[in-house]
Amino acid sequence: MVHLHVFFFPMMAHGHMIPILDMAKLFSSRGVKATIITTPVHAPMFIQASLGNEIEIEVIKFPSLEAGFPEGCESLDQVLDLDDGHLQLSNFFKATIMLQESLEHLLEKFRPNCLVADMFFPWATDIAAKFDIPRLIFHGTSCFALCSSENMRSYKPFKNVYSDFEPFLIPDLPHQIKLIKTQVPEYDLDEIENDFTKFTDLIRESEKKSYGVIVNSFYDLEPDYVEYYRKNLGRKSWHIGPLLLCNRAAEEKAQRGKKPSIDKHDCLKWLNSKPPKSVIYLCFGSMCNISSSQLHEIAKGLEGSGQQFIWVIRKSEERTNQELLPEGFEERMKKKRGLIIRGWAPHMLILEHKAIGAFVTHCGWNSILEGISVGGVPMVTWPMFAEQFLNEKLVTEVLRIGVSVGAKKWSIVVSDDVKSEAIEKAIRDVMIGEEVVEMRNRAMALKEKARKAVEEEGGSSYYDLCALIQELSA
Ligand code: UDP
Numbered sequence: 001m002v003h004l005h006v007f008f009f010p011m012m013a014h015g016h017m018i019p020i021l022d023m024a025k026l027f028s029s030r031g032v033k034a035t036i037i038t039t040p041v042h043a044p045m046f047i048q049a050s051l052g053n054e055i056e057i058e059v060i061k062f063p064s065l066e067a068g069f070p071e072g073c074e075s076l077d078q079v080l081d082l083d084d085g086h087l088q089l090s091n092f093f094k095a096t097i098m099l100q101e102s103l104e105h106l107l108e109k110f111r112p113n114c115l116v117a118d119m120f121f122p123w124a125t126d127i128a129a130k131f132d133i134p135r136l137i138f139h140g141t142s143c144f145a146l147c148s149s150e151n152m153r154s155y156k157p158f159k160n161v162y163s164d165f166e167p168f169l170i171p172d173l174p175h176q177i178k179l180i181k182t183q184v185p186e187y188d189l190d191e192i193e194n195d196f197t198k199f200t201d202l203i204r205e206s207e208k209k210s211y212g213v214i215v216n217s218f219y220d221l222e223p224d225y226v227e228y229y230r231k232n233l234g235r236k237s238w239h240i241g242p243l244l245l246c247n248r249a250a251e252e253k254a255q256r257g258k259k260p261s262i263d264k265h266d267c268l269k270w271l272n273s274k275p276p277k278s279v280i281y282l283c284f285g286s287m288c289n290i291s292s293s294q295l296h297e298i299a300k301g302l303e304g305s306g307q308q309f310i311w312v313i314r315k316s317e318e319r320t321n322q323e324l325l326p327e328g329f330e331e332r333m334k335k336k337r338g339l340i341i342r343g344w345a346p347h348m349l350i351l352e353h354k355a356i357g358a359f360v361t362h363c364g365w366n367s368i369l370e371g372i373s374v375g376g377v378p379m380v381t382w383p384m385f386a387e388q389f390l391n392e393k394l395v396t397e398v399l400r401i402g403v404s405v406g407a408k409k410w411s412i413v414v415s416d417d418v419k420s421e422a423i424e425k426a427i428r429d430v431m432i433g434e435e436v437v438e439m440r441n442r443a444m445a446l447k448e449k450a451r452k453a454v455e456e457e458g459g460s461s462y463y464d465l466c467a468l469i470q471e472l473s474a
Contacts, residue, residue: 018257267339298311406426
């Protein structure tokens with residue numbers, strides 16, 4: 001047996017860096033030497049979080065200027081905040097290709113025993129192979145979404161429908177899951193070939209060539225899909241999540257990804273003053289750009305629902321949109337029942353508070369896992385882009401712990417497709433509706449299963465991580 005040294009290389013996006021940091025902490029807690037590769041802008045966050053965790057950080061230069069971005073623009077959320085951000089995405093992915101050489105130097109210098117690299121770095125498999133190092137892939141999503149997207153790509157069921165709004169079945173899955181064409185990402189529709197569709201092809205190929213896949217999920221959450229992924233799709237996978245449960249100290253929970261924009265004591269004081277399960281929490285992740293008119297609809301829906309709330313508005317949305325919330329909204333809400341956090345919220349601290357009754361989420365996979373394993377609360381699902389429309393189906397139709405707000409259009413920039421009436425209704429449905437008690441019970445049961453999976457020696461995630469470490473050490 002060797003003393004394992006594993007390199008972790010996350011994509012520069014909070015939805016990828018946060019879980020990979022947790023993964024490195026988890027490996028390190030099992031005696032594995034862990035090194036994270038990142039770029040200068042993100043290094044302080046990793047260095048701060050690695051204190052006391054014996055994780056090494058290796059910093060490589062990101063070619064922002066060479067790729068035509070402003071200096072210091074080194075992450076997907078920063079790109080999306082540029083004026084023409086969504087058009088610049090493929091340039092950003094191209095820029096990441098320039099990181100190959102630095103990765104190669106690091107592998108040559110340190111000769112780790114394994115490389116866990118983000119799916120967005122398909123070229124990492126060949127580089128690892130040069131040094132005879134196994135490369136594991138981290139996708140950062142559910143096993144359900146991995147299986148569903150694979151089958152959509154293989155069978156292209158959307159080709160058989162006559163209109164954008166005619167539902168089609170995703171073939172050969174354990175459940176009858178239907179989508180409409182407007183909910184499918186452009187790059188999966190295959191109607192046009194562009195840089196991005198070519199890039200997703202490379203990702204697919206690299207998955208087949210890699211040693212295996214690490215999934216941030218747990219067996220009992222999606223057992224049919226873990227089996228399907230392994231048996232029907234033939235992937236070698238380890239399901240070792242929810243990774244976030246490795247954060248036990250209050251400080252770790254409050255400071256994930258960025259420094260929160262609200263003092264954690266103020267936030268807790270506000271929550272402590274509310275009765276159990278009386279507050280709905282709205283947060284749309286680290287990247288969504290929501291239009292001013294859509295923010296307006298959310299505000300109206302919230303006010304109409306009569307529920308107490310915490311609403312996180314990302315900084316870039318706030319810059320342009322503050323004045324467009326309904327007149328007097330903030331003043332009225334402040335007095336009575338609403339806390340607006342502008343910027344970054346201490347997500348885990350909020351979700352685990354007993355005052356939280358439900359969560360409105362954009363269906364980013366980390367947010368869903370947090371809603372389940374930290375909150376144990378029902379969700380309003382409001383998918384926007386990436387694989388979020390698939391995650392919504394898992395929550396609402398397979399796990400039955402959520403209600404859809406009715407979003408129909410895959411888009412990186414969210415316009416005003418969802419009206420206040422639908423928002424108001426969905427909020428009521430998860431806070432006071434007839435089905436709430438049952439949804440809550442199911443969500444709480446999953447929360448307990450998540451804890452067992454990672455903490456107990458016989459737990460499935462605990463076991464999978466042991467098996468992976470053993471296999472890599474042998
Ligand atoms: N997050 C947070 N505070 C915020 C917004 C996001 O801590 O105000 C965290 C959230 O807990 C999650 C991650 O950022 O871990 C976002 O990942 P997710 O997959 O949910 O969505 P993405 O941002 O990738 O779309």
